[in-house]
Amino acid sequence: MRSGTITILSLLFSLHLFGQGVTAHVNPFIGTTNYGTTHPGAVLPNGMMSVTPFNVMGSEKNRYDKDKQWWSTPYSYENSYFTGFAHLNLSGVGCPDLGSLLLMPTSGELNVNYDEYGSGYSDEQASPGYYSNRLTRYGILTEVTATERTSIARFTFPEGQANILLNLGEGLTNESGAWMRRISDTEIEGMKLLGTFCYNPQAVFPVYFVMRINRQPSASGYWKRQREMGVEAAWDSTAGKRKLYTRYGRDIAGDDIGAYFSYQVVEGETIEVQIGVSFVSTANARENLESEQQGFRFDEVRAAASERWERELSRVRVTGGTDDQRVVFYTALYHALIHPNLLNDVNGEYPAMESDKVLTANGNRYTVFSLWDTYRNVHQLLTLLYPGKQLEMVRSMVGMYRESGWLPKWELYGRETLTMEGDPAIPVIVDSWMKGLRDFDLETAYEAMYKSATTEGKHNLLRPDIDDYLKLGYLPLREKYDNSVSHALEYYIADNALSKLAAALGKKEDAALFRNRSLNYTRYYSPQYGVFRPILPDGTFLSPFNPKQGENFEEVPGFHEGSSWNYSFMVPHDVPGLIRMHGGKRRFTEKLQAVFDEGHYDPTNEPNIGYPFLFSYVKGEEWRTQKLTQELLESYFKNAPDGLPGNDDTGTMSTWAVFAMMGFYPDNPTEPFYTFTSPVFDKITLQLDPLHYGGRQLEIEVVRTGKDARYIDKIVIDGKRFGGYRISHEQLTKAGKIVFYLKER
Amino acid sequence: MRSGTITILSLLFSLHLFGQGVTAHVNPFIGTTNYGTTHPGAVLPNGMMSVTPFNVMGSEKNRYDKDKQWWSTPYSYENSYFTGFAHLNLSGVGCPDLGSLLLMPTSGELNVNYDEYGSGYSDEQASPGYYSNRLTRYGILTEVTATERTSIARFTFPEGQANILLNLGEGLTNESGAWMRRISDTEIEGMKLLGTFCYNPQAVFPVYFVMRINRQPSASGYWKRQREMGVEAAWDSTAGKRKLYTRYGRDIAGDDIGAYFSYQVVEGETIEVQIGVSFVSTANARENLESEQQGFRFDEVRAAASERWERELSRVRVTGGTDDQRVVFYTALYHALIHPNLLNDVNGEYPAMESDKVLTANGNRYTVFSLWDTYRNVHQLLTLLYPGKQLEMVRSMVGMYRESGWLPKWELYGRETLTMEGDPAIPVIVDSWMKGLRDFDLETAYEAMYKSATTEGKHNLLRPDIDDYLKLGYLPLREKYDNSVSHALEYYIADNALSKLAAALGKKEDAALFRNRSLNYTRYYSPQYGVFRPILPDGTFLSPFNPKQGENFEEVPGFHEGSSWNYSFMVPHDVPGLIRMHGGKRRFTEKLQAVFDEGHYDPTNEPNIGYPFLFSYVKGEEWRTQKLTQELLESYFKNAPDGLPGNDDTGTMSTWAVFAMMGFYPDNPTEPFYTFTSPVFDKITLQLDPLHYGGRQLEIEVVRTGKDARYIDKIVIDGKRFGGYRISHEQLTKAGKIVFYLKER
Known part of the structure; x- marks a missing residue:
C-alpha cells in the first residue's frame, strides 16, 4: 500500500509538472530541419526506446523522401505525410539507420500500403517524453510516450472501423528482413534486422520486440509483400503486392511484412499499444516491457517520462536571457542527453x-x-x-x-x-x-x-594506416581522398591524451613516446600557405593545393569533411606550439580571426568548433572568444526547427551551445580545463552530483554594465578575482559561486 | 551394451538387405517425367521428411523450369541442372508446394546464387530411403537418406574448399519468407513459410527446422538478397543482389535468405548434414532429430530406412510376371505409401x-x-x-x-x-x-x-452449393465453369456412403434420405446424347452440348477436368441403376466399350478409373474388365521414368495398378467389395495385419493355360469354386488361398 501511495503522489506531482519546470523550455522540434537530423519523438534521457513520427516516405507531398536522396532522419519538419511512429531512432546523425517498427493507426477500410495509408497531420505537440498529433485524414488523435526500453501509444479514434498497423518492411535503415509471430490475440513478438550504417554492409544487428494492445481486435492478421512471380503464380493476384494473411497467425518472415489489428469503435474510443524492445531476445523485450510498465497506463508513463526529464535537465537552472535563449539552452541539453543510450535490458543482458x-x-x-x-x-x-x-x-x-x-x-x-x-x-x-x-x-x-596506439600493420582496426605514422611521424597522402592529414591530426590528439595518462601513471617512457608523437603536427605546416597541407609519399607537399577546397562537403585531398582551414588550428593539446607555428601570437590571432571573417569557419563541423576558444590563449585577445561565441549562438542556434547549424552529431553541436551559453568550454578534450566566455544568462545554477562532486551547487552569476555588456571585465570566484580565462575542472567543481562581470567593451 | 549389440546386428542384417528383398524391385524414377510428378528422393513410408534432388530452376539447360511454366514437382527426369536437395516434398500432385530447404554442396569458391552454383550430375541411384548422384561440375558424391522426421546427407568432396549451402529463398512453393538463427558453429534453426497450394493464397503454414553438420566450418555466414534500392543505398554494391553476411550470426529473416558453411577438405573427405523438421516449433524439430538419429551415422540411417521399406512393402510378395512388372508393382505400392504422411512430432504435437x-x-x-x-x-x-x-x-x-x-x-x-x-x-x-x-x-x-451433408447455405465449407442440391436434388449450371455436374455426382457418392452407415447404425430416416438423394444422378442423363449433361437453372439441358468437350484439361461447362464421357459412368454406388439408365446391359456394355474404343477414357483422371471394372457387373462381359486392366497396365504403367500415365495423385494411379495387378479392385469405395480381374503375377502373398485380420496370410495363385492366358476361367477359393466376380472384404481377408485359373479366351 505504501508504494502505491507514493506512486499516486508522485503521479500527481508529475502531472502538475507538465508544462512546468525546465522541461517546459524544451522544444523538440529544434533541429528537425536544416539537416539537424534531430527528431521530436518521445524518449527518455539516454533511453534505448524512442518513438518518433515518421514522415519521410510514401508521398510526393513530402519535400524530402528517404528513398529519393541520402536521408538520415525519420522526421522532417517540412514534410507532411505521416506513415506511423518509428521505434528506436538515432538523433542528429548523418547516415540512415534504425527508425523502424512503424506503428500506424488508421480508420475505415484496412489498407496496408504505406503509400496509401499515410495521412496529413495537424496540432503537433512535443515535449520531453511526449509527442502528439492529429491525423487529418482519419480524425485520429495520436499520442506517444516512452520508458527507457518501452513505448506506449494512445490513439483516439472516430466512430467506425479502427486499424492498428505495425509495418516491419519499411523504416530508415537500409537493412531489411523481419520475423514475427502471434503470442495471443493482443500480443505479437518479433525481430527486425537493422544496420548498414554509414556504408557498412556488415554492420548488421537485430532488434527484438514485443507489442501488446489493450483491446481484443475484431480481426487481425499479417501482410507480406509477395515476390514478383511469373507463370508459376499467374493465378495469384497478390504477386508483387502486399498480401493479407487473414487466417494465419503463426510465424511469418520476409523482407516486407506487417501485422494489422482491426476494431469497431465508438466516437472517441481509445486504444493503447505498448512496445518493448531488446537487442538480445524477445524474452528480454517482454521482460523489459513488464518491468517498466504495469498495465496500460498512458498518463502515468507520460508523467514519469516528464518527471525524469525534469530531474535530469534541472541539474542546470538558468534565469535571465530571453525566452528563446532558455529554450535553445534546455533543448540543447536535452539533445545532449539522447546518445549514447542504453543497450542492456533490465536484466542486464546485452549483445x-x-x-x-x-x-x-x-x-x-x-x-x-x-x-x-x-x-x-x-x-x-x-x-x-x-x-x-x-x-x-x-x-x-x-x-x-x-x-x-x-x-x-x-x-x-x-x-x-x-x-x-x-x-x-x-x-x-x-x-x-x-x-x-x-x-x-x-x-x-x-x-x-x-x-x-602501437599495433603495427593494417590489422590495427582503429589506425589502419599506423605504419606510416610510426615510421614518419605523419601520414603521407597515399590515395587521393585518404584523409591522411585529418587522420594524423586525430592521432596526435589521441597520443597526447595517452601521454598525459602515461605520465600520471608514472609510465615515463610511454609518456615521452606519445607526447613526442603528438607534436609532429608541425610537419604538415606549409609556410607558403600558412596552413596544414598534405604531404606526398616523397616528403614534398601536395601541389597544386587550395586551402579552401573542401567547403560544403566537397571532397579534398588530405582532409575529411572540411578544408585545410577547418583543420589548421585543430591542435587543442598544444596551443602554445600552434601559436608559434602560425607565426606568433599576433599572426596567429590575425589568421584565426580571418578564418571567421573570410567564411572558413564551418559551424557544422567538429574539427573547428573549438576555434573560437583559441583566442583566449592569447592574452588580450580573449574578447574575440566572447564575441564569437555569442555571435555564433545568435546566428546558428535558434528556437526554431532550423535552430541547429547542421547535423547535431549525437548532441555535439548542442553541447557546444550548452557550454557556450553557460560561459565555459572544454576546448582541449585531453585536459581537465575549461576556457571562459561570456554566459548569456543572468544566473546559472549547476547541481553537481552527490557521489562524485559531493552534491555541491555551483552558482554562476552574471553582472552586466548594461544590456549590451558582452565582454568579460573580470571573474570573481568565491569572492576572489580569478586570474586568466581558463579554469580547471577541480576548481570549477569546487567553486561555490562564480561571478562574471561583463562590460560593453 | 546389449542394445549396442542389437543395433550392430540389425545394422549388419540391414546392410545385407541393400538391393535384396522386395525393395530391390522399387524404381523411384518411375513417374519422374510425363507429369507423373513423383520424385526419386529418400523418404520413409508415410514419413514427414523427404529429401529429393531439386533440378527445376536456374538454368536454360533444364527442359522444364518451375518459374517458366506451371510446375508441381521438385524433380524432372529430363532436367540436368541440380541446385540442391529439397526437404519435404509432395509426391504425385498437380500444384506446386513445399520442395524447400534446399541443401547444396559445392566445392571451390563460395557462390550463393542458385543460377550459378548449380551442377550437372551423373550416376544417379535411388532406392527406397536412399538417393545418390555425382555432381559433375564439382566432383562431389552426394547421398541422402531419411528417418520419419529427419534427414541425413553425406557429401564426399574433392580436395580444396568445400561449401555447404542451405537455401531458404527458393523452392517449389509459391510462398516465401524465412527466418533462421545460429545455435552454434555447426547448428542452425529456423522457419520457412510454405503454402498457397492450388490457388489458395491463404493456405499458409510454417515448417520449422534444425540443421546440424558434423564438422566445424572454417567460415560460415548467411546471405540475403537485398532489395533494389535507390539513392538511399547507392553506395551498396549488394543492392538487388545476394549479400553475404560474414560477421553476423544471430537472427536473420527475409524473402531470400540462406546459410553457408565452408571447409578445407582433403580428397575424399566426407561431411554429413542432418536436418530435423517439425510443423510445430524448432524445439520439436530438434527433439525429432535427437530422437530419430543418434549422432551422425549415415549408413545406419540408410540401413534402417531400407529395412523399414522392406518390412512394409513385403506385406505383399509376388512371384512370376516379368522383372518390369514386379518393378512396376512394388514401385506402385511404394508410391501408394508416400501420402498421407505424418504430421505429428515424436512428442505427439501437431498444428x-x-x-x-x-x-x-x-x-x-x-x-x-x-x-x-x-x-x-x-x-x-x-x-x-x-x-x-x-x-x-x-x-x-x-x-x-x-x-x-x-x-x-x-x-x-x-x-x-x-x-x-x-x-x-x-x-x-x-x-x-x-x-x-x-x-x-x-x-x-x-x-x-x-x-x-445437411448444412444449408454458402457457409457449408465442403458443399457450398448445397442449397440447390437440397432443393432440386441436383445442381444446375449457375456459372459457365462451375463444375456443377461433377459436384453433384460426388455428392451422390458421398450421400450413398452416408446412407449405408446410417442404415448400419439403425438411423433409418437418415439412411432413406441420403440413399434417395444419391439416386438423383439420373436427372443429368440426356437420352438424346446418352450421357450426363449439364442442366440450366430453368431445368432444361445446356445447349449446345458436346460430350467430348473437356479432353486434355480443356474447360467445359458442368464438368471438372474431364468430358461428359469421363463422368457418365461414375455412379459406383448404383451400377444396376446406371445400367438401366444407359439402356440395359447390352447398350451399357456397348457404350462403355465405346468409351475405350473411341478414346474417351482418360487413364490419368480419377472419375473414370473405375470404368474397366463396371463390365464385370454384366454377366458374360467380365472378360472386358480383364482385358482392359491388362492392356491399360501395359500401356500406361512401365518401368521407366514415364511409367505413370500422368499425375500420380498422391498414389491413386499407382494404387490402381497395385490392385489391378493383384487381380481385384475396390471399384465402389462405399462398399466392402472388390471386383476381380486377372492378376499379372503367378503368385501373390498378402501378409495381413495381426491386429485387424489375425495375421492371416492370403495366397493368390494363378494357373494359366498358356503364356497368353489372360482371362478368368474360374476362381477357386480355399478349394471351392467362387461364383461371380465380386468378393467381399470379409471373404477376401478370411480366405487362405485364392486360385485364379486363366484361359486364353
Missing part, C-alpha cells in the same frame, strides 16, 4: 561487441558512440553534470575492447562502423580519468589504448 | 486444423489428404494392407472436424485447400467402418458427415 554472444552488464551498458564527434565536448558535459553516466560509458567502452579487442570509434549497437577517423576513445577515457572518474578497469583501458 | 493452436495426438496424426483422388482406392489399399495406418488416418480426419468444424477435402498441413470437389471424407470413413476399422469416434464422425 557483446562484434559477437553473437550475450553478456550481462554490471551497471548500464551504453551504445551509439559517435566518438569522433562526442570526444570533443559531449563526454565532458556528461562528466561535469552526469558523472555516473559518463563512468558507465567509459566502462562500456572498455567492455567493448574486452569483447572485441578494440576500443570503439563509431559504435552502433555492438557493431564498429569505423565511421570518421582517429582514435577518439582515448581522449574520452583520459579526460574522464583526469577529472576524477576513475572507478573503471584502468589497466585494461590502458592496454586497449596502448594497443591501438 | 491443429485451421488454427494456430498446437495439440497433442493420441497415436499418429496424418496430413496431405488429397481425398477426391484417394477416396477411390488408396484408403482401400491401406485398409487391406496397413489397417493400423488407415485407422489413424480416419482418426486424423475426425480430429480435423473436431478442430475446424469440417472434415477434410484436400488437406495440406492443417490447411483446407478445397481443391477439387465433393465430400470425399465420407466414403473414406464409411468404407473403413464397413471393413471393420471401427476404433474411432463414430459419433463425432457421423456428426461431421451429417453436418456437411
